[in-house]
Amino acid sequence: MTPSSFQKRISASASTERDLTKQVEPAGDARDLALFGKAALEGLGxxxxxxxxxxxxxxxxxxxxxxxxxxxxxxxxNPKLRGFGWAEVERTLLHELAHLVAHHRCGRRRISPHGPEWRRACTDLGMDNEARCHDLPLPRRKMARRFVYQCPSCATKVERVRLFRRPAACLKCCQTHCGGRYDKRFNLTRVLQQELPLD
Ligand SMILES: [Zn+2]
Ligand SMILES: [Zn+2]
Incomplete structure (x- = not known):
C-alpha cells in the first residue's frame, strides 16, 4: 500500500470510524490496557x-x-479479541502502539503504514515478527494453533500459532498484581502437546 492510499484510507476511516471511538464499552480493563501501553511507551522514552x-x-x-x-x-x-486469549489482546495493543510510535517519531512526514518505521517500532516494543494485518484471527487460523502456554499464577491458557520468541508474561496477572507492568514472575510457560484437550 502506498503512503497516499494509506492517507486516503485513514481519512476514509476517520469519517466512518470516528463514531466507533465514542461507542465505548464500560471502562473494564481498557484503563489497565492503557496503563500497560503507557508503561511500554515510557520504556521507549x-x-x-x-x-x-x-x-x-x-x-x-x-x-x-x-x-x-x-x-x-x-x-x-475489538472486544472479540478477548475470545482469543490475553496474548492476542496484548499483541494487537502492541501492533497499534507501534503505529502511534512510528507516527510520533516521524512527525508530519508521511510514512507507509507497515513500513520500516513501523517495523522498527515493533522491534522496540519487543515484537520481532509482527504481521502486517489488523484482522482478527479467523477460525482457520485458530485451527492452526499448535502451541499452548499457561500462566504459572492464574493458570490462564494462551494458544499460539507460533512459539513466543522471547518470554511473555500473563497480561491479566501483570494488570492485577503489577499495575500493568511486565513482571517475569508471570511469564507464560509452555504446556506440552499431549496434555492438551482435543478440540
Ligand atoms: Zn497495522
Ligand atoms: Zn495469569
Missing part, C-alpha cells in the same frame, strides 16, 4: 505520547482487531 494515550474497546468493530489514531493517540480494540 516517549513520555509525552504515553501521557496522551487512550485505549478503548468498541463492540461495533467487525473483523478489524484494532485501530490506531495517531492524531489523537487513541487505540480502539
Amino acid at each position: 516517549l513520555g509525552a505520547l504515553a501521557a496522551k494515550l487512550t485505549v478503548t474497546w468498541n463492540s461495533r468493530m467487525r473483523s478489524t482487531a484494532g485501530l490506531a489514531y495517531p492524531n489523537t493517540s487513541q487505540i480502539v480494540l
Whole structure:
C-alpha cells in the first residue's frame, strides 16, 4: 500500500470510524490496557505520547482487531479479541502502539503504514515478527494453533500459532498484581502437546 492510499484510507476511516471511538464499552480493563501501553511507551522514552494515550474497546468493530489514531493517540480494540486469549489482546495493543510510535517519531512526514518505521517500532516494543494485518484471527487460523502456554499464577491458557520468541508474561496477572507492568514472575510457560484437550 502506498503512503497516499494509506492517507486516503485513514481519512476514509476517520469519517466512518470516528463514531466507533465514542461507542465505548464500560471502562473494564481498557484503563489497565492503557496503563500497560503507557508503561511500554515510557520504556521507549516517549513520555509525552504515553501521557496522551487512550485505549478503548468498541463492540461495533467487525473483523478489524484494532485501530490506531495517531492524531489523537487513541487505540480502539475489538472486544472479540478477548475470545482469543490475553496474548492476542496484548499483541494487537502492541501492533497499534507501534503505529502511534512510528507516527510520533516521524512527525508530519508521511510514512507507509507497515513500513520500516513501523517495523522498527515493533522491534522496540519487543515484537520481532509482527504481521502486517489488523484482522482478527479467523477460525482457520485458530485451527492452526499448535502451541499452548499457561500462566504459572492464574493458570490462564494462551494458544499460539507460533512459539513466543522471547518470554511473555500473563497480561491479566501483570494488570492485577503489577499495575500493568511486565513482571517475569508471570511469564507464560509452555504446556506440552499431549496434555492438551482435543478440540
Ligand atoms: Zn497495522
Ligand atoms: Zn495469569
